[in-house]
Amino acid sequence: MGSPLVVVAGPTGSGKSHLALALATRFQGEIVNCDSLQIYRALDIGTAKTPVADRGDIPHHLLDFLEPTEIFNAGGYAKLARPVLQDIAARGRLPILAGGTGFYLRALLDGLNDGPVRDDGLRSRLLARKGSLHRLLVRFDPITAQRIHPNDRNKTLRALEICLLARRPASDLFRAERQPLQGFRVLKLGLNPPRRLLHQRIEARAHRMFESGLMEEVRQLLAQGVPPGAKAFESIGYKECLQLLDGHLNLAQAIELTTIATRQYAKRQITWFRREPDIHWIDEFGDAPLAVQRAFALVAEFTHTSP
Incomplete structure (x- = not known):
C-alpha cells in the first residue's frame, strides 16, 4: 500500500x-x-x-x-x-x-521533468515584445495556458520558454516524461x-x-x-x-x-x-x-x- x-x-x-x-x-x-x-x-x-x-x-x-x-x-x-x-x-x-x-x-x-534550461536571452526578448505573453502562450500551448492565470508572468514566461526551446507544447513534454x-x-x-x-x-x-x-x-x-x-x-x-x-x-x-x-x-x-x-x-x-x-x-x- x-x-x-x-x-x-x-x-x-x-x-x-x-x-x-x-x-x-x-x-x-x-x-x-x-x-x-x-x-x-x-x-x-x-x-x-x-x-x-x-x-x-x-x-x-x-x-x-x-x-x-x-x-x-x-x-x-x-x-x-x-x-x-x-x-x-x-x-x-x-x-x-x-x-x-x-x-x-x-x-x-x-x-x-525540468524541461529545457533557463535561457535569459530568450526571456529578455519575450519580455521586450509588445502584447500579452499569455495570449502568445495560448497560441503555442492552449492546454498549459488554461492552467496559468493571465497575470502570472513568471509561469507564463517559463511555459513559453519551454515551448520555444523544446519546439513542442510544454504540456506534451511534461505529459510524456x-x-x-x-x-x-x-x-x-x-x-x-x-x-x-x-x-x-x-x-x-x-x-x-x-x-x-x-x-x-x-x-x-x-x-x-x-x-x-x-x-x-x-x-x-x-x-x-x-x-x-x-x-x-x-x-x-x-x-x-x-x-x-x-x-x-x-x-x-x-x-x-x-x-x-x-x-x-x-x-x-x-x-x-x-x-x-x-x-x-x-x-x-x-x-x-x-x-
Missing part, C-alpha cells in the same frame, strides 16, 4: 504551518517545506517562515538551502523532496508536506477559512511584516551583495520593500500594495488547489481547535492510530 504521506495545503495566511506542527507533534512526524520562497536563506520575515524557536523538536526539511540569487524550479524541488520523504518514512516517522506552492506539490506527486511519486499513499488536507477573515489576516500580516523588520532584512541582503534584481526579490513583500527603500513608495503604500498582491495570490492558490483531486477541505484556519480536531481524526484514520 505504501507509506503514509500527509499534505497540508491551502492559501497563504490560512495557518498551514501551525496545523503541520500540531500534526507532527501528535503523530511523530517531520515537516517537509513545499513553499517556493522558504527555500531561500535569510528570507524569513517576508516569507512568514516559522521561527526556529517555535519549531520545538520537530525536524523541518527543505528550508533555507538556497541563496537568494539562485534559480530553482518545480522539477528540481521534486528531485530533492522525494529522497527526503523516503528517508523520513524509512525511519518510521510520518512525512508531512506543508506549503502553498501548488506547482511544487504537483511536480512532487505527479512527476514533472512524467514519473509519479512511488511508494506512498497520500492524504491531502486543504485549509479553506472564510474569505473575509482570510483577507483580514493577510492585511494584519502585511502590517506585521513591515513593523517587525522586513526593511532591515532587505537592507541586510542588499548589503551582503544580493542584487535588487535577484529572483527572490521578485516575491510579494520584498519587491514592495525595495520600492519603499528606493523612495518610490511610502510605508502605507508599500503595506497596501503587499496586502492587495497577497490577496490576489491567495485567490490563485485557492483556484489551483480546488483543481487538485482528493483534497479533504477544512473550512477553518489551521490554528482553530476545530481544524486541528478534524485533521487529527482524518490522519488517525489514515494512519490507523488513535486521534
